[in-house]
Amino acid sequence: MRNLPFVLGVSFLLALLTWLLLRGIDTNASAYAVTLQTLDEYALAEASLHRDVLQARAGLLRDYDAFAVDARAMADAVSRLRSHARAEGLDPKPIDQLAAAVVEQEELLERFKTSNALLQNSLSYVGLLSTSPAFLANDVQLAPATGALAAAILYLSRDTSSAAMRALQEKIDQFAQQTPTTGPDAEPARAMLAHARLLYEQLPAVDETLKAFIAAASTHALEEVRELFSRHRSVVEAGEQRYRLLLYVVSLLLLVLLVILGLRLRARAVALRRRAAFEHVIAENSTRLINCSPAETGMRLKQVLGEFSRIIDADRAYVVLDERPIRVHAWSKDGVTFPPGWPRRALAVAEQLGAGDGVTIADASALPPGARDALAGTGVRAWACLPLVRPGRVQGIMGFDRFRPIRNKISPIPLARLASDAVANALEREFLERERTKLAMRLERARRMQMIGSLASGIAHNFNNIIGAILGYSEMAEPQIARGSKPAQHIDEIRRAAERGRDLVDNILTFGRRTDGRARPVQVRTLLNEAASLLRASLPSDVELVFEDVPADVAVSGEPAQLQQVILNLCTNAAQATNDGGCVRVAVKQEQMAAFVEMSEGGLSPGRYVCLSVSDNGSGIDERVARRMFEPFFTTRVAGTGLGLATVREIVRDHDGAINVQSEPGCGSRFEVWLPAVAADSIAADGLSALPLGRGETVLIVESERERLLRDEEKLAALGYEPVGFEVAADALAACRSDSARFDIILVGHASRPQGGVELARALHEVSPLQPVLLAVATAADVSIDLLTDAGISEVLHWPLDNAELAAALDRCLRTPARLQP
Numbered sequence: 001m002r003n004l005p006f007v008l009g010v011s012f013l014l015a016l017l018t019w020l021l022l023r024g025i026d027t028n029a030s031a032y033a034v035t036l037q038t039l040d041e042y043a044l045a046e047a048s049l050h051r052d053v054l055q056a057r058a059g060l061l062r063d064y065d066a067f068a069v070d071a072r073a074m075a076d077a078v079s080r081l082r083s084h085a086r087a088e089g090l091d092p093k094p095i096d097q098l099a100a101a102v103v104e105q106e107e108l109l110e111r112f113k114t115s116n117a118l119l120q121n122s123l124s125y126v127g128l129l130s131t132s133p134a135f136l137a138n139d140v141q142l143a144p145a146t147g148a149l150a151a152a153i154l155y156l157s158r159d160t161s162s163a164a165m166r167a168l169q170e171k172i173d174q175f176a177q178q179t180p181t182t183g184p185d186a187e188p189a190r191a192m193l194a195h196a197r198l199l200y201e202q203l204p205a206v207d208e209t210l211k212a213f214i215a216a217a218s219t220h221a222l223e224e225v226r227e228l229f230s231r232h233r234s235v236v237e238a239g240e241q242r243y244r245l246l247l248y249v250v251s252l253l254l255l256v257l258l259v260i261l262g263l264r265l266r267a268r269a270v271a272l273r274r275r276a277a278f279e280h281v282i283a284e285n286s287t288r289l290i291n292c293s294p295a296e297t298g299m300r301l302k303q304v305l306g307e308f309s310r311i312i313d314a315d316r317a318y319v320v321l322d323e324r325p326i327r328v329h330a331w332s333k334d335g336v337t338f339p340p341g342w343p344r345r346a347l348a349v350a351e352q353l354g355a356g357d358g359v360t361i362a363d364a365s366a367l368p369p370g371a372r373d374a375l376a377g378t379g380v381r382a383w384a385c386l387p388l389v390r391p392g393r394v395q396g397i398m399g400f401d402r403f404r405p406i407r408n409k410i411s412p413i414p415l416a417r418l419a420s421d422a423v424a425n426a427l428e429r430e431f432l433e434r435e436r437t438k439l440a441m442r443l444e445r446a447r448r449m450q451m452i453g454s455l456a457s458g459i460a461h462n463f464n465n466i467i468g469a470i471l472g473y474s475e476m477a478e479p480q481i482a483r484g485s486k487p488a489q490h491i492d493e494i495r496r497a498a499e500r501g502r503d504l505v506d507n508i509l510t511f512g513r514r515t516d517g518r519a520r521p522v523q524v525r526t527l528l529n530e531a532a533s534l535l536r537a538s539l540p541s542d543v544e545l546v547f548e549d550v551p552a553d554v555a556v557s558g559e560p561a562q563l564q565q566v567i568l569n570l571c572t573n574a575a576q577a578t579n580d581g582g583c584v585r586v587a588v589k590q591e592q593m594a595a596f597v598e599m600s601e602g603g604l605s606p607g608r609y610v611c612l613s614v615s616d617n618g619s620g621i622d623e624r625v626a627r628r629m630f631e632p633f634f635t636t637r638v639a640g641t642g643l644g645l646a647t648v649r650e651i652v653r654d655h656d657g658a659i660n661v662q663s664e665p666g667c668g669s670r671f672e673v674w675l676p677a678v679a680a681d682s683i684a685a686d687g688l689s690a691l692p693l694g695r696g697e698t699v700l701i702v703e704s705e706r707e708r709l710l711r712d713e714e715k716l717a718a719l720g721y722e723p724v725g726f727e728v729a730a731d732a733l734a735a736c737r738s739d740s741a742r743f744d745i746i747l748v749g750h751a752s753r754p755q756g757g758v759e760l761a762r763a764l765h766e767v768s769p770l771q772p773v774l775l776a777v778a779t780a781a782d783v784s785i786d787l788l789t790d791a792g793i794s795e796v797l798h799w800p801l802d803n804a805e806l807a808a809a810l811d812r813c814l815r816t817p818a819r820l821q822p
Contacts, residue, residue, distance in 0.1 A: 013254050017247065031084065032233045038080045039226050042098075045073035046218060049105070053112060057210055059120050064113050071109065074102050081225060090232055094224040101218035108213040115206045122195040122202065126153050146192065149175045153199050160204045172196050278311045282418050289426035297430040298329060298596045298606065301423065305331035308419050312384070314400035318343040319388065319423060321396035327606045328594065342378050343399060349375065350385045350397045358386040358420075363405035382406045386420040388427065398423055434605075436789045441653060443788065443796055463501075470498040520692055521678045522560050524588055524610060525550040531567040538572075542581030545571070550588045556610050556675040558655045559808075563675075566651050569644040570614040570671050577618030577669060585615045590677055599674065601630060601649055602658035608677045609657075615670040621663040630659075648673070692811035694720035698742060699810070700771075701725045702732045702760060703749035712749060712801055719807050729760050733767060740768035745813055747774045749799070758791050765792030772813035776801060 049070035055061035078099045085095055127150065152171040156164045175196065179189040285304040292300045305317040309331060318330040320343050328343060353359050361367065361383040364375045375383060382402035389395055398420045474495040481488045532547050539545060556563070567586070574584040589611050597604045621629065628634045632646040652659055655675050663669035699721045703709035706727055713723040724743070726732040736743070746768065748761045761773045772794040788796065795809040 009257075013250060013257065017250050017254060031087070032229065032236075035081065035084050035229050038077050038084070039222065039229070042074055042077035042081070042218075043222060045070045045077065046105075046222075049074070049109070050214065050217065053109065053210065053213060056112075056116055056120075057206065059123065062120075067109055067113065071102075071106055074105075078102055085228070088229075088232055090228055094221065094228050098218050098221040098225050101216060101221045104216045105213060105218070108209055108216055112206065112209045112213055115202055115209055119199065119202045119206050122199045123153070123157065125195045126150055126192065126199065145171075145175045145178045146189075149192070149196055153196060153203075156199065156203050160207045165200070165204065168196070168200050172200060274311065278308075279418065281307050281311050282422055285419075286422035286425075289422060290429075292426075297426055301329045301426065302331050302595075304419075304423065305329065309333075309400060312400060313402065314384075315403050316343075316401035317399070318346070319396060319398045319427070320344060320346050321388070321427065322347055323396075323607070326608075327396075329606065330594070339378055343401075346385065346397060346399050350387070350399070353385075358384075360384045360406075365405075379403055388420055388424040396427075435794070438656070439788055439793070439796070467498050467501050470494065474498065520559075521555050521557050522563060523552065524554045524556060524612070525552060527560065527563055527567060528586060528588070531564055531571070534568060535571050535575075539575045539584075540581070543575045543578060544581075544583040545575075546583060546585045548585070548587040553679075554588055554590055554610055555678050556655070557678045558675065562651045562654070566648050566673060567612070567614075569648050570673070573644055574614050574616035574618065574669070574671070577616050577620075579618065582617045585613075587613050587615070589613075597658075599658040599660040599672075601660075602653065604658050604674055609674045610677045612673040612675070613670055614673075615668065617668040620665040620667050621661070621669055622665050626661065626663065629661075692807050694810060694814070696720065696722055697744040697810075697814060698722045698724060699745050699747055700732060700735065700743040700764075701747045701749060702729060702764075703727065708749065712747075715801060715803060715806060716747075719803065719810070721810065729763075732760075733763055736764055736767040740771070743768065743771055745772050745774065745810065747776065749776050758787055758793070761793050762791035774809055774813065 049067060052061055052066045052070065056064065056067075078095065081098070082092065082095050084090075085092055149168075149171045152164070152168040156168045172193065175189075176193055179193055180186045285307055289297070289300060289304060301319065305319065309315070309317040315336050316330070316332040316338065318328060318338075321327040326344050326347070330338060330343060332338065350359070353361075361375075364372060364381050364383065367375075378401070380401045380403070382405050384400040386398050387396075388398055474491050478488065478491050478495070481491060528547050528550060532545065535545055571584055571586065575582075578584070590608065591611060592608050593604050593606050595606055630645050630649045632643060634646075649659060652673055652675070657673060657675040660672040660674065661669065662672070694716075699716050701709065701712055701716065701723050703712055703725065704727060709725045709727060713725050716723040724735070726735065736746075746761070746764050748757050748764070757775050757777060761775050765771075765773050769792065773792055774795045774797055775788070775793050776797040776799040794813050797805060797809055
């Protein structure tokens, strides 16, 4: 149906072409030729009639039937001309005049025939008598008079002037005087005289009739008729010429349309070839994305964007994920750069232009002012944007920039949508793998902390009793031994070893009791100020401690006490590495990561990060120590516990950060802690003590014992959530089936067996896959990471629930990016 107007237009042009062709054909030529032939026949008949009349006047024609033939020919020609004029719709007046001329000539012809018959009879008689020997033999005097009379009559027959008339009258009078009254010549003489007098009367009259007949010739009327048909022929030819010109113009127009149609078909064929090539590239790169590991997704995605851009002739391509912080995967042609803030600003532009189902802008200059301003300054003349949405997973856009408008090309939206699906699937796999890795790390840390905590709580009392006894007996034995003696030195070493053992027990207990805590936005400058006051009181006086200025808008999200522990441990290690004094420098900077960066401990995804660096000018770290320095209980100092850097690594991992170490033996060391940056305006007004509270989100909680259920509901309500509790698992499943959108998050409480809670979480996730699922367990030792991932569990909490840990977990799970509105 889209081509119906075009088909109708071509059909109309073909019909018009046929009509113009028929109108342009010279159909009047034969009729005009017949008319000209009729006019010639009339002229020929009239000329023939005039010739016959003249011959009759001269006495050369005696048969007057030729007059009738010529007159009928003229009348028939007039009749045919009248018929032609009537058929062509011409003015009949010139033909009427021609017909009147014919009638007039016929009347004069009839008069001429009558007079000319008498005239010719008299002339014959006169001629006969004037030459008759018998008539002239009897009277010698009459012969000259007769000859003179005959000569005068002959002269008058050729010239009817007044002089000839007078001469003939004289001759008649003379002949009359000599005419005998008696005798054999009297009668012929009287007859001769009578015919002479008749000729005297008839010759002028016949000649007048002949002159009137010749004057009545229809030459002028015939020319008017000829001019009438000639003008009509000119009009017809002019009309036919116009139709032929229109036919030529329409033919050219049709030719142009056919050329346009051919070009459109060619463009369509080219577009289809491009689409086939694009689909081939999409299939090939989709396979590559499927086969690559999650760690290679960023690098592979940049190559895929380049392939897609080359197919659709784009200058820049990018994927922007609406996360915190925003992640960007970008590609551009050689020599082409991205302006400041772009493509991060593309998310807002897409939402403004309504890119829920994708949008294509062929020419940005043709947009309304508001939409045109949205792309101002980016250099974009043509733009294609598609949303990347997977429920509960990847959310963002994929965009293509072009510095030239799109002309006569098929919209890339259908093609790009295929590409966006492939990219979204790859990003979703990367997201799931990252979540699986994080969940595995949390579970592993939970197991380790549980094991260490159980070990510490089981042996700490007895171990402390043993160390206390060693210290007590050492103190009692020390006064009984002389100072400076060998036994006194041994007792002193025993006491110091016992004190180190006591410190080691305290560190183990501290390491085992560490949890996720209360994550919230923290101002880095506040952390450094508090750490500086503690360090200046505890570090040796010969160590110079330098804290560089930190802007007030630098902030991270985390638990303040743990982050402060990181600063204290790194600075303490740096001070110990300087030996006999030195300088420890602490600096902070913010940096944007455009791609995945691998570091000494962990890696950073694209986004904005805060880098906390601690540098010293000590002896540095060799390669052997660098490989093991983050292992628990590994130390190079006699008095060390080996838990300082291990604790730093665990805390940084808990905060989704990474550590980078730069060191060379003899050149000092530099430890960099990279943590995700947050906006400074998100810091709570009441300082570091605020918990991340909810905003009335509905939490479905399942707990088999009513007292624990009521207690957990009170905790959720105090944190700003609306709890909906169920003691029976079947009731919770029924509530999800009836209205899954009613709940924002699901919390499966403590169960006697962890596997029972996992199975319930799996069932709830299958019924309501869009909601995050949290599992609270007393011990995580019997739960595998694969089992948790398959069940769709987002977080694992320790039971009984801690307010800080619960608030942090709920905030992490509900911190999902907003979707693009269609």
